[in-house]
Amino acid sequence: xxxxxxxSSSGSFNFDVFLSFRGEDTxxxxxxxxxxxxxxxxxxVFIDNEDLCTGEAISPKLLKAIQGSKISIPVFxxxxxxxxxxxxxxxHIVRCHKAEGQRVIPIFLDVEPTDVxxxxxxxxxxxxxxxxxxxxxxxxxxxxALRVVGNLKGLVLKDDANG
Numbered sequence: 001x002x003x004x005x006x007x008s009s010s011g012s013f014n015f016d017v018f019l020s021f022r023g024e025d026t027x028x029x030x031x032x033x034x035x036x037x038x039x040x041x042x043x044x045v046f047i048d049n050e051d052l053c054t055g056e057a058i059s060p061k062l063l064k065a066i067q068g069s070k071i072s073i074p075v076f077x078x079x080x081x082x083x084x085x086x087x088x089x090x091x092h093i094v095r096c097h098k099a100e101g102q103r104v105i106p107i108f109l110d111v112e113p114t115d116v117x118x119x120x121x122x123x124x125x126x127x128x129x130x131x132x133x134x135x136x137x138x139x140x141x142x143x144x145a146l147r148v149v150g151n152l153k154g155l156v157l158k159d160d161a162n163g
Contacts, residue, residue, distance in 0.1 A: 014068035015046040020089045025077035030109055030157075034075070059088070066092045071103045074149055076111050081126040084134070087142040094145040100155070106154030117150030119143060121132070 017038060021031045038045045046065040062085075066072060072093040080086050096102040107111035108116065109152075123146065130139055 007137055013070045015065060016044045016070050017071045018046045018066050018069035019085060020072060021075040022077050022079045022083050022086055025079045026075055044109050055081060062089060063092050067096055071105060073105050074108055075107045076116050077109045078111055078122040079125040090145040090149060091141050094148050104149055104152055106149050108154055108156045113150050116146050119146060
C-alpha cells in the first residue's frame with residue numbers, strides 16, 4: 001500500500017493520506033498499526049486524535065484535512081456506519097473524489113464490500129437508527145457515498161490468520 005501512496009502525484013497538499021475509521025473498532029489495532037507503518041515510511045498522515053487540538057471544532061478541521069489530502073483511506077469495520085462522523089467524512093471524501101480526483105483506497109476490515117455498497121449486514125441496522133435523527137437527503141447522501149466507495153477496488157481483510 002505504501003507504494004501506491006508514494007507514487008501518487010505531488011501537488012499542494014497538507015497531507016498525503018486522510019484516515020477515516022471508527023475509533024472504537026480499529027484505533028488501537030488495525031488503524032493504529034496502519035498509521036504507524038505509513039508514518040515510518042515518511043508519509044504525512046492525518047489521524048483525528050493526533051491532528052486535532054483539544055477544544056477545537058471537529059467538523060471544519062476534518063473537512064479541511066480531507067480536502068487537503070492526496071488520498072483518503074476509509075477503513076470500513078462493522079461499526080463504521082453507526083458513526084455519523086464517519087458517514088459525514090465519507091460523504092466529503094466522495095465529493096473530493098468526484099470533483100478533484102482525490103484517490104480513495106477503501107479497506108474492508110471484517111466486512112464485505114457488498115455490505116458497504118448495499119448497506120446490508122452490519123451496515124443495515126445503523127441506517128434504521130439514523131432515519132430517526134437525520135433528514136432523508138442526509139441519509140441518501142450517506143448511502144450514495146457508501147455505494148461509490150464500496151464499488152472501488154480496495155483491500156478486503158478477513159478476521160482470520162491471513163487477514
